[in-house]
Amino acid sequence: MSEFAVTERSRVRRVPKRGAYDKETIYRILDEGLVCHVGLVEDAQPFVIPMSYARHGDTVILHGAPGSRLLKYVRAGHPVCVTVTLLDGLVLARSVYHHSMNYRSAVVFGRGRLIEAEREKLAALETLTEHILRGRWRDARRPTRQELDATAVVSIAIESASAKVRTGPPADDEADYGLPVWAGVLPIREQALAPVNDPRLRRDIPIPPAVADYRRTR
Amino acid sequence: MSEFAVTERSRVRRVPKRGAYDKETIYRILDEGLVCHVGLVEDAQPFVIPMSYARHGDTVILHGAPGSRLLKYVRAGHPVCVTVTLLDGLVLARSVYHHSMNYRSAVVFGRGRLIEAEREKLAALETLTEHILRGRWRDARRPTRQELDATAVVSIAIESASAKVRTGPPADDEADYGLPVWAGVLPIREQALAPVNDPRLRRDIPIPPAVADYRRTR
Numbered sequence: 001m002s003e004f005a006v007t008e009r010s011r012v013r014r015v016p017k018r019g020a021y022d023k024e025t026i027y028r029i030l031d032e033g034l035v036c037h038v039g040l041v042e043d044a045q046p047f048v049i050p051m052s053y054a055r056h057g058d059t060v061i062l063h064g065a066p067g068s069r070l071l072k073y074v075r076a077g078h079p080v081c082v083t084v085t086l087l088d089g090l091v092l093a094r095s096v097y098h099h100s101m102n103y104r105s106a107v108v109f110g111r112g113r114l115i116e117a118e119r120e121k122l123a124a125l126e127t128l129t130e131h132i133l134r135g136r137w138r139d140a141r142r143p144t145r146q147e148l149d150a151t152a153v154v155s156i157a158i159e160s161a162s163a164k165v166r167t168g169p170p171a172d173d174e175a176d177y178g179l180p181v182w183a184g185v186l187p188i189r190e191q192a193l194a195p196v197n198d199p200r201l202r203r204d205i206p207i208p209p210a211v212a213d214y215r216r217t218r
Numbered sequence: 219m220s221e222f223a224v225t226e227r228s229r230v231r232r233v234p235k236r237g238a239y240d241k242e243t244i245y246r247i248l249d250e251g252l253v254c255h256v257g258l259v260e261d262a263q264p265f266v267i268p269m270s271y272a273r274h275g276d277t278v279i280l281h282g283a284p285g286s287r288l289l290k291y292v293r294a295g296h297p298v299c300v301t302v303t304l305l306d307g308l309v310l311a312r313s314v315y316h317h318s319m320n321y322r323s324a325v326v327f328g329r330g331r332l333i334e335a336e337r338e339k340l341a342a343l344e345t346l347t348e349h350i351l352r353g354r355w356r357d358a359r360r361p362t363r364q365e366l367d368a369t370a371v372v373s374i375a376i377e378s379a380s381a382k383v384r385t386g387p388p389a390d391d392e393a394d395y396g397l398p399v400w401a402g403v404l405p406i407r408e409q410a411l412a413p414v415n416d417p418r419l420r421r422d423i424p425i426p427p428a429v430a431d432y433r434r435t436r
Contacts, residue, residue: 092354
């Protein structure tokens with residue numbers, strides 16, 4: 001299956017032509033993002049919590065302290081929503097009304113379970129680590145048994161998902177194109193700046209190329 | 219009041235020393251962000267939707283099409299959660315376990331209402347426009363009566379809120395500082411690139427300085 005079924009839950013209602021349901025589009029967004037926003041409900045009150053995450057096949061992996069309210073909620077199997085948004089630009093139209101943003105967002109619905117088997121847990125932590133920086137699982141000290149016990153990892157099976165994407169220039173009203181107003185797109189990128197050595201870094205250790213030349217897949 | 223009461227709903231549970239409840243910290247995050255994630259609930263299913271927004275005093279303003287499911291939900295007065303997250307860096311520790319991110323996030327709880335009075339609606343749209351680009355309300359064509367009717371604007375009164383902030387280098391285990399692993403912070407910034415003129419831009423219109431030198435307040 002390379003396309004998610006369009007369900008009542010996942011259907012893009014506002015500007016449907018911007019919606020997409022194919023895995024390639026959705027997974028590319030999930031794989032580029034660094035922070036997701038997880039939605040949960042307690043007593044009819046929604047909570048939206050930013051989390052580090054990674055996609056692992058058709059699942060989204062989260063981790064944290066075993067006592068974390070969010071992870072307890074997710075591992076209990078309640079329905080959750082995980083959203084990743086990549087802002088690509090400000091769309092500056094001639095009219096206030098047609099101002100917009102260029103973006104790619106993925107909204108994922110599913111239910112979680114706790115990963116208990118050590119081998120699966122290590123694989124999930126490797127995916128989370130590699131998602132942030134490729135090669136880091138090889139370079140950094142791996143988790144000890146004690147650290148593994150102090151980490152809860154949950155896997156959310158993606159039941160349905162949708163992407164929403166806007167690209168391109170503003171779409172002004174025909175009558176406005178002659179107005180003396182600058183219009184266009186101001187591209188926005190999440191970029192890495194120069195790495196900052198840990199104050200206690202050993203002097204003989206250089207900055208690895210993967211850090212110095214850091215880029216998210218685009 | 220310059221500090222929000224710490225409630226069961228808003229208390230930062232995980233690493234409480236990173237929590238803050240003062241308006242200055244929370245509002246600075248809200249004022250710097252460009253995209254918020256709004257949480258809502260339908261039949262026990264959470265939804266997390268990315269939205270443009272702006273803070274207006276002690277409220278958060280959202281806008282969109284009058285038929286938008288999210289805006290209908292918010293204007294009905296249901297409890298909502300609005301979260302803004304600014305990613306500041308990847309914290310690369312010597313051990314996988316101590317990897318982290320530097321970030322500033324604000325989680326806001328409140329209830330919305332529809333802004334109906336035309337004067338208040340125009341002021342809210344001005345705040346939304348100026349939040350994206352200072353001076354744009356002056357430069358762009360203002361909304362017509364028809365456009366105003368085609369736009370729903372909601373105001374969410376902030377009932378409680380919290381911020382969570384991590385800064386600084388990794389915190390490795392003492393025994394790991396001697397490991398031959400590079401450690402430090404890779405700073406991440408959402409940056410504007412060179413503006414892209416609309417293909418139909420009048421040739422006599424230069425890029426305004428506010429666009430050419432775009433920066434979010436930091």
